[in-house]
Amino acid sequence: GTFVLLRSTGVPVYNFCVAVDDALMGITHVIRAEEHLTNTLRQGLILEALGFQMPTYAHCSLILGEDGSKLSKRHGATSVAQFADEGFVPSAMINYLVGLGWNDGTEKEVYTVEEIIDAFDVNRVQKSPSVFDMQKLRWTNGQHLHNMEDAKLAALLGPFLVKAGLCKSEPSPLVAVAAHMSKQKIELLVDVVPLVQDALAWDLNATLESDVSAKKLLDEDFKGLAKALVEAYEAGEFPDASKPDFLDKYSAWVKEFGKKIGRKGKQLMQPIRLALSGVMSGPDVGCQLRIVALAQQEGVPCVPVADRMAGLKAFAQA
DSSP, X not given: OOOOSBOTTSOBOHHHHHHHHHHHTTOOEEEEEGGGHHHHHHHHHHHHHHTOOOOEEEEEOOEEOTTSSBOOGGGSOOSHHHHHHTTOOHHHHHHHHHTTTBOOSXXXXXXXXXXXXXXXXXXXXXXXXXXXXXXXXXXXXXXXXXXXXXXXXXXXXXXXXXXXXXXXXXXXHHHHHHHHHHTTTOSSGGGHHHHHHHHHOOOHHHHHHHOHHHHHHGGGTHHHHHHHHHHHHHTTOSOOTTSTTHHHHHHHHHHHHHHHHTOXXXXXXXXXXXXXXXXXXXXXXXXXXXXXHHHHHHTOOOOOHHHHHHHHHHHHHO
């Protein structure tokens, strides 16, 4: 049947505009959702009438929300900017979106953009609808972050840390340490914020009151270890966290400290973590202390190493 090409106002309709635009731009292939099937027929007639060659068309199944309905605003982020603000990176978004309804015939799930370009074949696009799984997208994003070089990750994390007031500038050395510390623990860029916030805080007494596993360390002479730790600090044996070589020196110092007090493995690392970070789990303790020292230099609120040692001393003497 006949269909409208121009509105009463003289403005051409979508199908006419798209057909002419594709023709003038020399578009050879059009890949789009199956809901455009009816438009394809109309656009083909327009192109034929105007003497243009038709592109090759392919129509993919729709992407559905996790509830099985057509993906819409109510399913979450709706713009590239919103995904970026939430901490997703472009390479992961491309990886995940290409994988909706396509695979290269292997079990591989994580690709670089270059690998996707090399492997993609439209003949392997599936005919059944795909489901947009936010948890899988987050996982994919995490894999891309884990595989990044520290310097590249730091450049992406900087804006989030500055916005959160955890450093003064994006090139801050604190950002580089935060990138190294958080790399294997984050799924989104924004996840670095609570990790750094926790590193800057220290409340040993609160942890001992609320964490059962921390309380158990009290029966394993935690006070004795705390006392030895303070003595090492006051004797100048504990590495200076404000120095660039702190991380290497701290690792070596922990081994020697363990030999000195006759502890190793979990019996050494767990109570040291509790003493210096104030909690029983988290990122590398050395990285946390380095971040604290750098935050102190920048005037960012934190509990400095000296204050932590003073707190440990008071605890050991109580």
